[in-house]
Amino acid sequence: MSIVLRDVYRAFGTNQVLRGLDLEVQDGETLSVIGFSGAGKSVVLKHMVGLIRPDSGDVVVDGKNVNELDVEELNALRRDVGYVFQFAALFDSMSIAENVAMGLRRVPGTYEEEIVSRVRECLALVELEGIEDQYPSELSGGMVKRAGLARAIATRPKYLLYDEPTTGLDPVTVTVIDRLIVRMKEELGVTGIVVTHDIESAYRISDRIAMLHDGRIRICGTVDEIRGSDDPLLRSFLEGRPELAKRAS
Numbered sequence: 212m213s214i215v216l217r218d219v220y221r222a223f224g225t226n227q228v229l230r231g232l233d234l235e236v237q238d239g240e241t242l243s244v245i246g247f248s249g250a251g252k253s254v255v256l257k258h259m260v261g262l263i264r265p266d267s268g269d270v271v272v273d274g275k276n277v278n279e280l281d282v283e284e285l286n287a288l289r290r291d292v293g294y295v296f297q298f299a300a301l302f303d304s305m306s307i308a309e310n311v312a313m314g315l316r317r318v319p320g321t322y323e324e325e326i327v328s329r330v331r332e333c334l335a336l337v338e339l340e341g342i343e344d345q346y347p348s349e350l351s352g353g354m355v356k357r358a359g360l361a362r363a364i365a366t367r368p369k370y371l372l373y374d375e376p377t378t379g380l381d382p383v384t385v386t387v388i389d390r391l392i393v394r395m396k397e398e399l400g401v402t403g404i405v406v407t408h409d410i411e412s413a414y415r416i417s418d419r420i421a422m423l424h425d426g427r428i429r430i431c432g433t434v435d436e437i438r439g440s441d442d443p444l445l446r447s448f449l450e451g452r453p454e455l456a457k458r459a460s
């Protein structure tokens with residue numbers, strides 16, 4: 212049991228986004244989180260690295276209650292938890308190599324040669340060889356997205372949070388990223404949480420899939436269970452049929 216959210220409530224002003232959310236991510240699994248736009252998927256991920264704090268409830272990552280960590284402990288946690296942001300969030304004034312190396316430089320005792328070779332290796336994994344000296348503004352949207360992924364895996368984290376890692380990418384690149392997510396799990400034992408709208412990709416990469424709705428997990432199960440579910444809201448989401456959701460609420 213590596214990441215646990217227990218009875219988490221979070222509002223922004225009068226907008227009550229999370230309403231008693233319970234979610235357990237098992238060690239070594241890949242869990243995809245699906246749900247309608249605005250459901251709070253990114254908010255859930257941000258709770259897991261302390262970027263957003265719950266109003267009430269517990270967020271426990273790797274045995275630590277995120278709410279109780281001081282700045283130093285939070286930084287240590289973030290080295291173990293790689294985060295692929297929905298909108299890449301690269302620093303425009305830094306080269307791609309500098310962006311990817313950011314987390315590595317914070318690890319004490321890391322040699323420059325190690326950093327250079329790790330950056331090269333991570334860029335190769337996302338099929339971006341040789342772009343070290345370019346700047347984010349010189350890349351396409353999909354390339355920036357993959358560079359963000361390279362940055363997240365550079366410190367070899369135990370956990371990887373992916374916020375829509377394949378949105379806006381061409382079908383071949385989607386397959387490359389899907390395979391990378393599976394490799395991270397199978398070869399490195401990474402526990403992955405993937406927020407995605409791409410249900411076909413979720414079926415390919417996930418051990419389990421959870422649907423976030425009305426501030427809670429509406430349904431959570433294996434790929435086969437989700438495929439076979441007749442929950443009207445889930446079907447509405449999977450099939451893109453709003454009329455089913457209306458009947459469910």
Ligand SMILES: Nc1ncnc2c1ncn2[C@@H]1O[C@H](COP(=O)(O)OP(=O)(O)OP(=O)(O)O)[C@@H](O)[C@H]1O
Pocket residue numbers: 223226228246247248249250251252253254255297
């Ligand atoms: N920092 C913030 N301040 C105020 N409101 C916020 C903040 N972050 C998120 N919200 C609100 O929380 C709700 C959920 O946002 P979130 O970004 O988690 O949705 P999402 O499920 O990731 O949607 P999408 O699929 O479009 O990315 C939205 O109503 C959003 O406006």
Ligand SMILES: [Mg+2]
Pocket residue numbers: 252253254297374
């Ligand atoms: Mg989002």
